[in-house]
Amino acid sequence: MSDAGRYRRVHNNEWLDPAFRRLDAAHRVVRLYASAGPQTTSVGCFRFSTAMAVEELGGTPEEFESCLTNVCEAFGWGWDPVARVLWISDWFERNPPANKNVVAAWVKLIKNVPNSEVKTRAIVSINDSLKTLYPGFLQPWTELLKSFRKAESKAESQAERQAEPPQGAGIVGTGTESRRAPRGSAGSDGNGADRAIGSEGAPLTKIEELARRTLGIMRPIGLMEPDENLIDSFFATAKHAGGDDWRDWRRQDVVAALADALSKRVAS
Numbered sequence: 001m002s003d004a005g006r007y008r009r010v011h012n013n014e015w016l017d018p019a020f021r022r023l024d025a026a027h028r029v030v031r032l033y034a035s036a037g038p039q040t041t042s043v044g045c046f047r048f049s050t051a052m053a054v055e056e057l058g059g060t061p062e063e064f065e066s067c068l069t070n071v072c073e074a075f076g077w078g079w080d081p082v083a084r085v086l087w088i089s090d091w092f093e094r095n096p097p098a099n100k101n102v103v104a105a106w107v108k109l110i111k112n113v114p115n116s117e118v119k120t121r122a123i124v125s126i127n128d129s130l131k132t133l134y135p136g137f138l139q140p141w142t143e144l145l146k147s148f149r150k151a152e153s154k155a156e157s158q159a160e161r162q163a164e165p166p167q168g169a170g171i172v173g174t175g176t177e178s179r180r181a182p183r184g185s186a187g188s189d190g191n192g193a194d195r196a197i198g199s200e201g202a203p204l205t206k207i208e209e210l211a212r213r214t215l216g217i218m219r220p221i222g223l224m225e226p227d228e229n230l231i232d233s234f235f236a237t238a239k240h241a242g243g244d245d246w247r248d249w250r251r252q253d254v255v256a257a258l259a260d261a262l263s264k265r266v267a268s
Contacts, residue, residue, distance in 0.1 A: 007095045008036045014094075019074045026059075030067040031075070033057060035088055043106040044091025045122035047084050047113055082217055082236045083116035092129045097137060103130065104140045111144070114229075115219040123148055207249060210238050211257040215265060226258035234258060 010032060014020060023031060030053075034040070038056075039048055054064050065081070072079040078087035097103050106126070113119050127145050130138045214234045223230065234254055238246035 007042045008040055010036055011094060023071070023074065026063075027067050027071055027074075029057060030064065031071045034068065034071065034077075034086060040088075041109050042095070042102070043109045043122075043126070044095065045078075045085065045087040045110055045113055045119060045126075048079075048086035049084065078118035078121055080116040080118040082214075082233055082240060083114040083118070084233075085114055085116045085118045087118050087122040089122075089125065092126055096133070097130075100134075100137050100140060103137050107140050107144045116217065120148075206245075207253055207257045208261070210234060210241065210246075211254070211261040213237055213241075214258070215261050220262075223262060226255050226262065230258055231255065 020028065020031065033053060033056075034048065037053070039046060039052065050061060050064055050068065054061050057064070068079065069081075071077070072086075076089050078089060079085070097106070110119070110123065123141075123145060127138070127141050130141050211234060214230065214237045217237065218230060218233050220230060231251075231254060235246065238249075
């Protein structure tokens with residue numbers, strides 16, 4: 001049996017699981033695709049493209065994401081819709097490593113997963129589970145955990161520094177409505193409000209705030225210019241932040257805000 005065949009399989013007891021039996025047909029398809037489909041990796045925590053899933057299974061993105069959210073709630077899985085990270089929390093129980101070489105392979109796989117709270121929870125949980133096995137199994141994962149925590153701490157410090165505007169930098173407005181002026185703007189509209197951008201007048205400062213928040217979530221390493229994954233994550237972050245004004249924002253303004261946030265991140 002191939003390596004993929006060992007973990008991309010459905011165990012008999014899964015069919016009898018009350019949580020599975022309570023699902024309707026559409027949710028069962030999503031459950032099986034997520035746990036035994038072509039995107040699933042041997043570590044059980046991976047970047048999951050819902051667009052690819054819809055292309056392969058059919059339906060609409062909204063229908064699939066709704067089913068996926070319900071499945072994750074039913075089984076206690078972790079799902080980050082912004083970073084697109086899925087963690088099958090009972091994966092270790094069903095697919096324990098056969099030797100330390102398997103654990104070493106897991107380390108390589110999870111390093112490629114975008115940083116997120118779900119990934120952090122997966123790393124810590126797998127570390128705890130490995131402690132119940134032969135001590136040699138734990139060594140590769142312990143080294144990963146140490147390096148991950150150092151990188152996470154550094155990223156958090158950088159995000160905090162970015163969130164602090166430089167003193168006296170571009171403060172405009174009157175009275176209690178002083179705000180930071182947009183990039184490339186001569187100031188405000190004369191009434192203490194930011195100059196609007198885009199066809200619908202979205203405030204640039206809100207785009208900048210969401211750009212910084214997106215970098216704080218994704219924590220890209222070595223990225224100098226916004227890529228499609230980062231841009232998609234920005235709009236997902238905006239969507240989950242609430243409101244519909246983001247639908248009218250111009251793509252070039254979003255790219256500019258992300259590029260500016262990236263340059264400040266590198267400079268810090």
